[in-house]
Amino acid sequence: MNKLSIEERLGKDKFAVDEDKPHIVLDQRICAQCSKKPCVKACPAGLYVPQGDGVKLDYAGCLECGTCRVVCVMKGLKWEYPRGTFGVEFRYG
Amino acid sequence: MSTEERFDAIVVGAGPAGSVAAYCLAKAGLEVLLVERGNAPGSKNMTGGRLYGHSLEKVIPGFWEEAPVERRIVNETITFLTGESAVSLDVKSKQFAQAPSFTVLRSEFDSWLAGKAEEAGAMLACGVRVDELLRQEGKVMGIRSDEDEMLADVVIAADGVNSILAQKADIRGELPAKHVATGVKEVIELPRQVIEDRFHLTEQTGAAQLFVGECTRGMQGGGFLYTNHESISLGLVITAEEFADAEERIVDLVEEFKMHPLIQPLIEGGQVVEYSAHLVPEGGLNMMPSLCHDGLLIVGDAAGLVLNTGYMVRGMDLAIASGEAAANAVIAAKAGGDFSKQGLSSYQTALENSFVLQDMKTYAKAPKFMENHRIFGNYPGLMEEMMVSLFSVNGNSAQPVRKSMLTSIKRHGGFMQLAKDAWKGMRAV
Numbered sequence: 001m002n003k004l005s006i007e008e009r010l011g012k013d014k015f016a017v018d019e020d021k022p023h024i025v026l027d028q029r030i031c032a033q034c035s036k037k038p039c040v041k042a043c044p045a046g047l048y049v050p051q052g053d054g055v056k057l058d059y060a061g062c063l064e065c066g067t068c069r070v071v072c073v074m075k076g077l078k079w080e081y082p083r084g085t086f087g088v089e090f091r092y093g
Numbered sequence: 094m095s096t097e098e099r100f101d102a103i104v105v106g107a108g109p110a111g112s113v114a115a116y117c118l119a120k121a122g123l124e125v126l127l128v129e130r131g132n133a134p135g136s137k138n139m140t141g142g143r144l145y146g147h148s149l150e151k152v153i154p155g156f157w158e159e160a161p162v163e164r165r166i167v168n169e170t171i172t173f174l175t176g177e178s179a180v181s182l183d184v185k186s187k188q189f190a191q192a193p194s195f196t197v198l199r200s201e202f203d204s205w206l207a208g209k210a211e212e213a214g215a216m217l218a219c220g221v222r223v224d225e226l227l228r229q230e231g232k233v234m235g236i237r238s239d240e241d242e243m244l245a246d247v248v249i250a251a252d253g254v255n256s257i258l259a260q261k262a263d264i265r266g267e268l269p270a271k272h273v274a275t276g277v278k279e280v281i282e283l284p285r286q287v288i289e290d291r292f293h294l295t296e297q298t299g300a301a302q303l304f305v306g307e308c309t310r311g312m313q314g315g316g317f318l319y320t321n322h323e324s325i326s327l328g329l330v331i332t333a334e335e336f337a338d339a340e341e342r343i344v345d346l347v348e349e350f351k352m353h354p355l356i357q358p359l360i361e362g363g364q365v366v367e368y369s370a371h372l373v374p375e376g377g378l379n380m381m382p383s384l385c386h387d388g389l390l391i392v393g394d395a396a397g398l399v400l401n402t403g404y405m406v407r408g409m410d411l412a413i414a415s416g417e418a419a420a421n422a423v424i425a426a427k428a429g430g431d432f433s434k435q436g437l438s439s440y441q442t443a444l445e446n447s448f449v450l451q452d453m454k455t456y457a458k459a460p461k462f463m464e465n466h467r468i469f470g471n472y473p474g475l476m477e478e479m480m481v482s483l484f485s486v487n488g489n490s491a492q493p494v495r496k497s498m499l500t501s502i503k504r505h506g507g508f509m510q511l512a513k514d515a516w517k518g519m520r521a522v
Contacts (some may be wrong), residue, residue, distance in 0.1 A: 001281075001360050003348040009279070009368035016132075038270075042336035044277040044370030046344040063370040064137060066255040067275045070268050070333050070372065081130055081257065084238070085220040089136045092280040092324070092367045093199030 006046040010061040017060045018086035024062065028054045030076030038071040063088050100126045100245040102423050103236055105223045105258060107134035110393025110412035111251030112206040113152055117420030119213035123427065126243060127207065127215045128236070130222040135203025139278060139369040141317045141326060143301055145194045145410040152417055153209065161205050162195035163321035164299025171404050172355070173473035174306040179355040180476040196299050196319045223252070226262050226389065233388035246432045247423050249390050251416065254372045256395035265382035270334040272376030274314055277347050278328030281363035285323050291359055292320055303404065306473025308350045310341060313469055316350050325360055327351065330373055374399045377460045378453050385437045390419040400452060402459050402522045411449050418443040462521035467506060467514055475505035
């Protein structure tokens with residue numbers, strides 16, 4: 001069995017993306033001042049990618065675990081669950 | 094939803110704690126609304142995972158005969174991993190059947206359990222995210238979801254580890270990163286027969302394996318493997334605090350775990366059919382919020398009810414018992430017409446008199462002990478060195494076992510350090 005990229009793995013999951021309302025919003029001014037950026041290492045979906053001084057986030061593949069919210073020491077993100085019926089839908093769990 | 098209706102109780106979250114609470118309340122004839130943000134119960138939930146059956150057995154005797162459980166665990170393994178080696182403690186016993194535990198997949202299992210609550214008379218509303226608790230003079234009066242308000246005498250918060258409701262109501266603060274761990278899991282599909290052959294199982298029996306060491310690169314946490322009917326659940330759990338100084342992403346570590354020479358042959362030919370993640374509350378008693386409030390009870394993961402002793406991870410059995418205890422407290426409060434903190438306090442008493450809080454207290458020192466990095470970094474290497482040398486014959490003059498073992502121990506921190514850690518470990522569990 002070979003390694004799978006995170007994109008391949010997320011491709012196995014079912015998502016109903018809420019295009020109108022991101023459920024995680026970053027404050028890039030704060031992210032730019034964060035040196036360790038634990039979100040990059042910690043996000044199980046690999047959604048946080050360093051970009052310049054800050055980070056880029058694609059909330060569409062979010063597994064809704066809440067890890068980023070907990071590891072973000074600088075309080076640079078607003079996190080809530082996606083609106084009802086949206087987000088990931090585990091078929092096995 | 095209309096604002097006209099008023100329920101005896103609203104349960105937020107249709108996981109094991111919430112569904113059992115709703116089931117017990119509905120069975121006692123109370124009007125219950127069970128609210129779930131996923132499109133179906135279980136669709137937002139994930140476990141490693143294994144359910145210890147005792148507490149659900151008490152609520153629904155013989156549940157496993159009808160519930161969609163996967164396999165009954167007959168084989169427990171704990172493995173110390175290094176990059177090249179694995180040293181395992183492997184236990185098979187018929188005695189495990191006396192208090193059975195089962196592997197489960199939550200999508201199917203949670204749907205079944207919420208279905209039991211519905212059958213008993215609870216109203217299930219899916220696809221509804223609860224935004225906040227409604228409060229009047231401090232007392233919880235119901236819930237708000239978007240524009241809709243629903244009223245009830247009591248709300249039971251079974252909304253999981255992130256417990257946004259308790260946080261928004263200032264019942265608890267932010268979760269500290271040292272109190273939670275991030276779990277990631279791949280469900281790897283394999284034919285039933287292949288699983289049974291590889292793990293030496295029969296049709297209904299299963300294996301549970303935990304791993305310490307290389308799989309987390311020595312960070313606090315471990316790996317897990319559980320056999321389901323036609324899939325293997327494989328993953329990692331790492332304390333969230335570790336990521337501040339981590340060198341690798343958890344995303345990559347889980348793939349490297351799959352490639353380990355011990356794991357690779359077990360999953361060969363399999364297909365990943367799902368990738369999931371979840372937080373695990375691992376702070377033990379230290380992270381528990383107060384559980385009884387005016388018009389509000391907190392159960393399951395939201396209450397921090399998880400035990401991780403290193404060789405055993407429990408959450409769902411505690412969640413189920415807390416759901417049952419909360420339901421009983423609400424039934425008693427309704428009989429007395431008092432839904433204040435005082436009127437609902439039998440919930441706290443019931444937990445204290447049951448295994449739930451007694452076990453949390455017994456293992457109260459475990460989370461602190463687990464912060465010892467030697468467990469995850471040093472000792473797997475020590476085990477490898479001692480055991481590989483014990484079983485190796487290479488034609489060089491052999492050393493007495495006591496001598497080679499002492500040399501290994503010296504190299505990995507020394508005898509006093511090992512003795513101290515062993516003593517602390519014994520006292521922690």
